[in-house]
Amino acid sequence: MSAQTPINPDSVNVILATDCGSTTTKAIMIERVDGVYRQTHRGEAPTTVEEPFANVTVGVINALTEIQEVSGRRLIDDDGVIIRPASGDEGCDIYISTSSAGGGLQMMVAGVVREMTAASAKRAALGAGAIVMDTIAANDRRRPHEQIQRIRELRPDMVLISGGTDGGDTKKVTEIAELIAPAKPRPRFGKSYELPIIFAGNTDARPEIDRVFGSGGFDLKITDNLRPSLEREHLGPARDMIHDVFLEHVMAHAPGYDTLMSITDAPIMPTPGAVGDILQTIARGRGINAVGVDIGGATTDVFSVFDGTFNRTVSANLGMSYSISNVCAEATMPSILRWVHIDMNERELRNRVKNKMIRPTTIPQSLEALIFEQAVAREALRLAYLQHKEFATTLKGVQQQRTVGDTFSQESGGETIVDNMKLDLLVASGGVLSHAPRMHQTAMLLIDAFEPEGITELAKDSIFMMPHLGVLSSVHPRAAMEVFERDCLIYLGTCVAPKGSGKPGRPCFSWSLDSGARGSGELAFGEITVVELGEDETAELEAKPARGFDLGAGPGKTVSRTVRGGTVGLILDARGRELSLPEDPEHCRQAVSGVIDAVDLYPEAVPPGEGSAD
Amino acid sequence: MPRIELRNPLAWILGALFAAFACSTSAPASAPPQPPTELSARDKPWDGGGVIFLEWTASTTPLDQLQGYEVLARELGVTAAELADQTERAADAAAERETESLLEGEGIAPEDADQQARLEVRADPVAVPVEQPEWKSIAIVPAGQTDYEATGLEKDRSYEFAIRAIGADKSLSAPSASSPPVVPEAAWFNLSKLPLLVALVLISAAVLVFVVLARGGMVMKIRTIAGLKAVDEAVGRATEMGRSILYINGIQDMDDLQTVAGVTVLGRVAKTAAEYDAKIEVPTSRSLVMTASRETVHASYFSAGRPDAYNPDLIYYVTDEQFGFVAYVSGMMTREKPAACFYMGSFFAESLILAETGNSVGAIQIAGTANPSQLPFFVAACDYTLIGEEFFAASAYLSGQPDQLGSLKGQDVGKILAGLFILVGVVLATIQAISGSTGLEEAVRFLKDVILGS
Incomplete structure (x- = not known):
């Protein structure tokens, strides 16, 4: 089959997908089983971009x-070519x-104003999957x-390059272009490579x-x-152009990618x-509305979709x-501790940090090391989410429509669109989250770092399959959705x-599952508990928050919704939002111990098997 | 009365009846009321002089037969010092005359004659005739009142007072015994303003404490002011759209505090414009405002490292005439379509004309004024509005200097105090209205008239 010929979705029974990472190439096979697409097998091999x-x-x-x-199933023929179509x-x-x-x-x-066209350019590049190395703008406080x-x-x-509205x-x-042209940035792929410049700015400036x-x-x-x-x-259009250029130039110059394409x-x-x-x-x-996070060894990616944006x-x-x-x-050491x-003093923590730096591929071998690593992960995720909130904003420089009623509540442009109360699904991936010894730990890492409000489903990417499904969604959306x-x-x-x-011990909210048939109760402020609700199970939750607390319907108003279970279950968290821990270290330790006991986060019987593998 | 001769008993009876009738009808009408007694006069303490406080005992005449009291006053012709001076000069003249007569009549030595004349004058002092002015009526007070505060008197002059009762038929009693002479003196301190002094000390102390704390590194949190936060956004919009920024400093002169505040904000806007290399245009309606604005914008361009980009021709005087100025600015906005408009200062009828014109050309508009009547227009037509105090706090907000931030926080203490007094007053007045307590009434009056009234 020639590359990128039209595909009839109904005739597709077997799909192969690979993700060529820096170190590992991960492959999955998707098959239609009983009319439904399922991921059936996976394989891994070292990536072979580098010599030899x-x-x-x-x-x-x-x-x-x-x-x-x-x-x-025979997938590769004797000449090393993928066999297509399936038969x-x-x-x-x-x-x-x-x-x-x-x-x-x-x-x-690059753009004219850092917070306006330059920010839009950055959003376009990041959305296309790029790493933005730097943003040049007329007001970036740097001399030419x-x-x-x-x-x-x-x-x-x-x-x-962007800049200027049309007209x-x-x-x-033009001045920005005149900075870039004589600077002649050197591309990664040798002297023969002509550096692609995408101009997505004022149409009047094209000549x-x-x-x-x-x-x-x-x-x-x-x-x-x-x-x-x-x-x-x-x-x-800018994102599409980035993809095109990525294929035409970047991939074409990488070893073996011409064949792969x-x-x-x-x-x-x-x-x-x-x-x-x-x-x-x-x-x-x-x-x-969904948020996804991928925490790696060097970087953390956060993705969000709120109201379609x-x-x-x-x-x-x-x-x-x-x-x-x-x-x-x-984050500072006290925040991690x-x-x-x-018992873990700051000196011990520093030693662990340096050891991790010089041996980045090691995984925790003791409970203490696991607790330490998950503490750092909480702060890394929290900081990455904060950065994401600051970036994911409404547009700046936009005219506002006011009435006299806005006299004392004038909201400004550039407010974050990330609203934890409106968040429905939080997806985790990355070593420290995917490979945590217990699912409870993954769930608590997400809750502590992202502080979801209201009712939020928590999930993790089982084998980092999302990239494969992302590209599959462009050719076979149904298969991608089902898998x-x-x-x-x-x-x-x-x-x-x-x-x-609220004050610890005061009522926070009461709840019942399936009208009490599967449990009911009341939580005081500061408490957290887990109610068993298995995978593929759902239940009707009715929760009534106390005065001053909000579960999405307004302060003190009852919420009824179908909730989904999972490997952990239903986590009822009455610690309040914003989440705050006592400043006194001893009280803080007691509070955290209480949570750990309530969720059974680190049961001694379960050794910390595989830790994170970044 | 006609003379009647009583020659028989009938005539006697008729005469007695007539006499009795005459007594019953004319005697009360003709009898004047009794004068008040025990009049005392004292200088009002802790005032600026010119006020005497009078008190007296009411007239013995029944209250229903009194219309009121007439307060009489007279300024004594001479003061004690003046009287002593006049007496001394009269004694000198008498002694001189006596010396001359001695010299003429007895052939005595001049020195002895002078000494003898002075001794004689001293033995028989000369009475200096002092002319006392007439009593003047200075006030009439109701019958039930027995005190009065005489104002408008001259400081350091001596006064006497007397009171007359006024009968129901407007007949006057004899004047009461006059008060001893009293002088309305000015005091060093006015204790009635003591609450104001306490408030001043408290607020000043708060300002000083907060300034010291701010200098010591304490973080002074100030509520985000959306209008000032949006300055970068507005200037950025002008930069992206390749259009100018329009800045209006109000239509008042530099003696108006709002104009001064507007020029302060102009400094910040101009600095941002210099950093973004955007064009800022400042038409003014007062020549002094133009000069001040030029200096401010120049300094801003200099501090942004762009002195070369400063163009004084973009800051110019238009006219003092309110609507001439508005007509020019509106026309200019329609022609050039600025991307950002700032209205910072004192505005009147032109506020809505400017803001609506700016809105129609698609500009981001930020306004700031302390004129309450113009605020609704700006709020409705502009993107952001600095309201009253926010406008004056802008310089502290923008500079971030510890002294200014501390001062702002200290002033907040003053506002909290005023708010607390109002709250306490409202609660007390409500309770007093319900309970009718006179003690609370006095407390409310003190709060209203003395503390808040001062």
Whole structure:
């Protein structure tokens, strides 16, 4: 089958998907079983972008071969080619792939005003799955020579320039182009590579931009203005252009990717872009607001979809191994220690941090090490989510409509759109979350770091399958949805947490499941408890918050909703929002110990088996 | 009365009856009321002089037969010092005359004659005739009142007072015994203003304490003011759209505090505009405001490191005439379509004209004024509005300097105190209205007239 020919979804029975990571190429096989698509087998092999192989397809074939051996289905022929279409016990109908090998897609973006067109450009790049190395703007408080120096230091795969509304400023956007052109940023893929420049700014400035970059050494691409007016953000064309350039230039220059592109049935996507796509597909399909997080060794990605608006941030210095020192520096040691309920002084904590830095691939070998690592993870996730909230905002520079009633409540532009009360689904992935010894630990990491309010489902990506499903959703949305629901996500349960604050011991909310048939009770402020509600089980929850507490219907108002169970169950959290722990270390330790006992977070009988593998 | 001769008993009876009738009808009408007694006069303490407080005992005439009391006063012609001076000069003249007569008549030595004349004058002092002015009526008070505060008197002059009762038929009693002379003197302190002094000390202390704390590194949290936070947004919009920023400092001169506050905010806006390399235009309706604005904008461009970008021609005087100025600015807005408009200062009827014009050209508008009557117009037509105190707090908010922040916090203490007094007053007045307690009435009066009234 030739690459990217039209696909008839009804005739698809076997799908192969790979994700070429920096170190590992992960492959999955999806089959139609009893009319429903299920993920059936998986395989892994080292990525082979670097020497001695210098050909990414070797790793892909190795991973698929592992699936072939496990499943008994013949997928690769004697010439090392994927067999298509599927027939009998051999072959597949679709093969797709994502890639983050070699550091993924690295971009530099530029705009006139940092908070306006430059921010829109950054959103477009991040949404397309790129790592934004730097943002150049007219008001970034750097002198032109400093900006030029910075541009020369970076080695981006491409540059996205925006600036000026249509019919607006042309002078400054031209000035920015005139900074970039003479700086001649060196691409990663050798001298013959013409650095792609995507211009998505003021249409009136196109002739000038063409003149500036026309001197050679650049491959200028022009697309629609991503901010045609300050009231409207139009990121689609810019994102599509980034994908096209990614395939045409970046992938074409990476070892073996030309071959890989020729055998896939859909364009290769950057891994984070694919994760974003599947999250958007799910949010759109179920009509919900969702947040996804992927915590790695060096970076933490946060994705969110609120009221149909997608945002992605990459916290470049928040991770669990290479960046662990930075987490400790940003969060401060006392903030990390507040989550530790056992005797652990700051010196011991510092030693553990440094050990993790110099041996980044180690996993916790003792309960103390696990508790420490999960404490750091809580703070890393919290900080990454804070950064995401600051980035995911309404547009700035927009005219406001007022009435006299707004005299004392004038809201400004640029407010965050992330609202924990409206959050319906929180999805976790990444070593420290996916490989926690107990699902309860994963759930509590999410609750403590993200502080979901109201009623929120918690889930984790079982085998980091979201990238595969993201690219699959572009060619076969139904298959992607079905696998996502049935195999990708492991539902941990549902968190019920009222917003508000009170005095410990005072009533917080009362609850009943299925009108009391499956349990009922009342929680005092500060308490937390877990009610058993198994996977694939649902129940009718009726919860009545006390005065001053809100579960989504308003302070003190009863909420009734169908809640989903999971491997953990129904988590009733009456610790209040915003979550605050006592400042006194001893009281803090007692409070955290209480929570750990209530949720049975670290039962002594269960050894900390596999820890995080970043 | 006609003379009647009583020659027979009938005539006697008729005469007795007539006499009795005459007594019963004319005697009460002709009898004047009794004067009040025990009049005392004293200088009002702790005042600026010119006020004497009078008290007397009411007239023995029944209250229903009294219309009121007439307060009489007279300024004594000479003061004691003046009287002593006049007496001394009269004694000197008498002694001189006596010396001359001695020298003429007895042939005595001049020194002895002078000494003898002075001794004689001293033995028989000269009475200096002092002319006392007439009594003047200074007030009439109701019959039930037995005190009065005489005001409008001259400081350091001596006064006497007397009171006359006024009968129901407007007949006057004899004046009461006059009060001893009393002088309305000015005091160093006015203790009636003591609550104000206490409040002043408290607020000043609060300001000083907060300034010291702020200098010591204490974080002074100030509520976010959306209008000031949006300055960057408005200037950024102008930059992205390639249009200018319009800044109006109100239509008053530099002696208006709002204009001064407006010029302060202009400094911040101009600095941001310099950083973004945006064009800022400041038409003014007062020449002094133009000069001050030029200085401010120049300083802002300098501090932003862009002195070369400063263009004084963009800050110019239009006209003092209110509607001439408004007509020019509205026309300019319609033609040039600025992307951001700032109205910071004292505005009157032109507020809505400017704000509506700005809105129609699609500009982000930020206004700030302390004129309450204009605030609704700005709130409705602008994106952001600094309301009253927010406008004056802007300089502290923008600068972030410890002294200004501390001062702002200290003033808040003053406002809290005033709020507390009002709250206590309202509660007391309510309870008093329900209970009718006179003690509470006195407390409410003290709060209303003395503390809040001062």
